[in-house]
Amino acid sequence: MASLLDASKPRINCSMLSQHIGRGVCFVGRVEKVHPTGKTFSVSDGEGKSATVELNEPLEEELSGIVEVIGMVSSKGVITTTTYNILREDKGIPFDLELYNEALKVIHDFPQHYPFEVAASG
Amino acid sequence: MTKLSEGTIEALSNGTGVNDAVLQLVNIRKLDGGNGPSRFRVMMSDGRHTLSSFMLSTQLNHMAEENILAPNCICNLKRHVTNILKDGRRVVIILEIDVIKPAKDVAGRIGDPTPYTEGQSKGPQSAPVPENRPPLQPQNRNEAVNRGLNRDFGKKAPSVMPNTPGGSSKVVPIASLNPYQSKWTIRARVTNKSSIRTWSNSRGDGKLFSMEIVDESGEIRVTGFNQEVDKFYSLIEAGKVYYISKGSLKLANKQYTSVKNDYEMTLNGESTIIPCEDSCDVPMVQCDFVSIGDLENRDKDAIVDVIGVCKSVDDISRLTTKSNREVSKRTLSLMDMSGKVVTVTLWGEEAEKFDGSSQPVVAIKGAKLSDFGGRSLSASFSSTLMINPDIPEAYKLRGWYDKEGHAMDGQSLTEVKGGSGGGNTNWKSLSDVKTEHLGHGDKADYYTCVATIVFLRKENCLYQACPSQDCNKKVVDQQNGMFRCEKCDKEFPNFKHRLILSANIADYGDNQWVTCFQESAEAILGQNAAYLGQLKDSNEAAFDEVFQHANFNTFVFRNRVKLETYNDESRIKATVMDVKPVDHKEYSKRLILNIRKLAANH
Numbered sequence: 001m002a003s004l005l006d007a008s009k010p011r012i013n014c015s016m017l018s019q020h021i022g023r024g025v026c027f028v029g030r031v032e033k034v035h036p037t038g039k040t041f042s043v044s045d046g047e048g049k050s051a052t053v054e055l056n057e058p059l060e061e062e063l064s065g066i067v068e069v070i071g072m073v074s075s076k077g078v079i080t081t082t083t084y085n086i087l088r089e090d091k092g093i094p095f096d097l098e099l100y101n102e103a104l105k106v107i108h109d110f111p112q113h114y115p116f117e118v119a120a121s122g
Numbered sequence: 123m124t125k126l127s128e129g130t131i132e133a134l135s136n137g138t139g140v141n142d143a144v145l146q147l148v149n150i151r152k153l154d155g156g157n158g159p160s161r162f163r164v165m166m167s168d169g170r171h172t173l174s175s176f177m178l179s180t181q182l183n184h185m186a187e188e189n190i191l192a193p194n195c196i197c198n199l200k201r202h203v204t205n206i207l208k209d210g211r212r213v214v215i216i217l218e219i220d221v222i223k224p225a226k227d228v229a230g231r232i233g234d235p236t237p238y239t240e241g242q243s244k245g246p247q248s249a250p251v252p253e254n255r256p257p258l259q260p261q262n263r264n265e266a267v268n269r270g271l272n273r274d275f276g277k278k279a280p281s282v283m284p285n286t287p288g289g290s291s292k293v294v295p296i297a298s299l300n301p302y303q304s305k306w307t308i309r310a311r312v313t314n315k316s317s318i319r320t321w322s323n324s325r326g327d328g329k330l331f332s333m334e335i336v337d338e339s340g341e342i343r344v345t346g347f348n349q350e351v352d353k354f355y356s357l358i359e360a361g362k363v364y365y366i367s368k369g370s371l372k373l374a375n376k377q378y379t380s381v382k383n384d385y386e387m388t389l390n391g392e393s394t395i396i397p398c399e400d401s402c403d404v405p406m407v408q409c410d411f412v413s414i415g416d417l418e419n420r421d422k423d424a425i426v427d428v429i430g431v432c433k434s435v436d437d438i439s440r441l442t443t444k445s446n447r448e449v450s451k452r453t454l455s456l457m458d459m460s461g462k463v464v465t466v467t468l469w470g471e472e473a474e475k476f477d478g479s480s481q482p483v484v485a486i487k488g489a490k491l492s493d494f495g496g497r498s499l500s501a502s503f504s505s506t507l508m509i510n511p512d513i514p515e516a517y518k519l520r521g522w523y524d525k526e527g528h529a530m531d532g533q534s535l536t537e538v539k540g541g542s543g544g545g546n547t548n549w550k551s552l553s554d555v556k557t558e559h560l561g562h563g564d565k566a567d568y569y570t571c572v573a574t575i576v577f578l579r580k581e582n583c584l585y586q587a588c589p590s591q592d593c594n595k596k597v598v599d600q601q602n603g604m605f606r607c608e609k610c611d612k613e614f615p616n617f618k619h620r621l622i623l624s625a626n627i628a629d630y631g632d633n634q635w636v637t638c639f640q641e642s643a644e645a646i647l648g649q650n651a652a653y654l655g656q657l658k659d660s661n662e663a664a665f666d667e668v669f670q671h672a673n674f675n676t677f678v679f680r681n682r683v684k685l686e687t688y689n690d691e692s693r694i695k696a697t698v699m700d701v702k703p704v705d706h707k708e709y710s711k712r713l714i715l716n717i718r719k720l721a722a723n724h
């Protein structure tokens with residue numbers, strides 16, 4: 001899946017999942033429930049809606065708080081993870097998910113001002 | 123011999139006083155008003171009777187002080203008003219009086235007047251007024267009474283003298299309270315009770331609480347200290363009516379309250395507070411609402427009463443105060459029929475409990491007006507917050523809002539453009555500063571921007587300054603180990619290092635050369651001037667590194683720009699007044715808001 005990381009990965013929230021099926025995305029949300037197998041967990045976005053995230057290998061660490069997931073959206077609207085980051089809440093300024101969501105809406109409402117597409121061959 | 127208008131005294135005492143009466147001044151006595159102006163008490167005679175309850179209105183004090191009004195002179199009482207106390211006593215206030223024959227031209231007392239006694243027998247009054255008949259400050263109170271009547275929201279027709287409770291004590295109106303009478307009882311509703319506050323200073327410890335009470339005639343602030351806190355605090359409930367007697371009155375400190383009374387009351391060892399059962403005709407609250415549109419005309423720090431519809435409310439935020447206490451804060455926008463909107467800040471429990479859903483009518487008594495963001499309001503610990511109060515103003519607002527107000531955008535008196543601290547935050551980009559020609563006018567212009575440091579001039583950033591506490595003037599090196607300060611006109615064996623840092627800051631659109639003085643330079647460099655001064659001489663590499671490290675950092679700058687002319691050449695000079703780290707949340711919010719605004723105006 002290395003090519004996924006080369007292409008552009010627009011930041012999205014739950015309401016945009018259906019428009020990005022089969023594409024690479026970047027999803028930031030709050031960890032809700034982790035499945036006992038550790039291979040899947042749910043996240044909620046700044047609007048309160050939930051999405052499911054799947055991992056290739058089970059989690060090796062405790063996952064909580066805000067996480068940034070880079071992966072692909074499956075036909076069922078599930079994000080298959082390529083990589084993820086935890087945005088630690090115990091350091092610095094706490095992440096404001098609602099504000100992030102507002103910024104996200106701006107980026108999608110004015111794509112002409114936010115040209116994030118990277119040339120595939122680049 | 124000049125004829126006095128006989129019968130005047132009797133007429134005045136019966137309330138049928140006439141103007142232009144000729145009377146003889148028998149005696150005049152000065153009474154010290156404590157903090158206020160002196161008052162003069164006068165005894166007048168109409169040849170038949172004397173009456174000692176005349177008071178000179180303060181604007182005529184000079185006539186007494188210059189001895190124009192002196193015993194035995196004959197006067198024409200041109201204008202007066204009469205005030206009646208609850209106990210039937212009458213006071214005649216002299217508003218205008220002419221001396222038609224000066225005292226020196228009058229031999230003695232005309233006729234053989236006797237003191238006029240009214241219904242209740244008081245016994246003869248002696249010429250020097252006895253201490254237990256102190257005078258009043260009637261003029262102010264008259265107005266307070268009228269104001270109280272106009273603002274009364276009570277259900278019954280307001281009367282100056284409330285019904286006596288059927289007990290033995292007679293009740294007087296709050297508007298008549300003054301420092302010179304101690305034996306009174308009032309019946310009032312508590313509109314606002316503060317929490318107990320304690321203090322501890324070099325003189326000892328203490329505690330106090332305060333409350334505001336209202337009756338048909340007006341309102342007054344009451345404070346209880348130490349023992350009175352123990353005695354009364356738990357007994358008193360806001361909203362309930364009590365009989366209160368024998369508090370001490372003194373001139374009010376208007377700075378802290380919007381309560382309309384020249385006096386305020388302190389409870390003492392003799393004060394009593396008794397609950398009153400029959401309270402329906404005591405009004406709930408006394409408010410003198412200011413229209414939101416009018417707030418622009420009021421001075422900052424004024425204490426006002428406002429009422430409006432809560433158009434919107436923000437989420438609670440929590441701040442830590444300088445004393446490391448956590449406090450909750452919430453802002454709401456209030457709109458009234460003027461079409462103007464103002465931001466109101468609530469604190470603590472009020473902020474937490476506030477429910478702005480369904481756009482309630484909100485009234486605040488004693489809110490503090492500030493010039494933050496233009497004009498904004500804050501509910502302090504002494505303000506009273508009322509949601510959907512049961513008063514006519516509230517119903518009017520509700521009706522108006524439901525019909526038209528809800529559709530209006532309203533014009534806000536409070537700039538929403540980010541609030542980092544007090545004052546008007548005037549956000550500009552560096553290109554705006556140039557295109558808008560800021561600084562080109564007569565006065566300097568101030569603006570705030572987010573910018574990145576792209577260059578720091580480390581040469582000549584330090585100078586040798588006078589070591590005196592408040593003097594920062596550059597000293598002249600006398601080359602003999604001494605340094606001379608021209609301003610202090612002294613020589614010193616040392617100096618202190620001070621910074622003047624020239625920097626270039628830039629944003630996406632433009633750049634700007636600015637000068638940073640001590641505080642802002644130290645903030646940018648992350649080191650103090652004294653240390654840097656030493657470092658420059660001792661370790662140049664380390665000194666350079668400080669500047670490397672400081673370069674390319676982004677800050678919020680508050681700058682001052684002004685056009686300065688040197689020898690026919692005019693140049694814009696920009697000085698950094700303040701430097702702060704970027705509050706990314708605030709910045710993001712502001713950017714999003716501006717983007718949406720731009721899009722909406724398309």
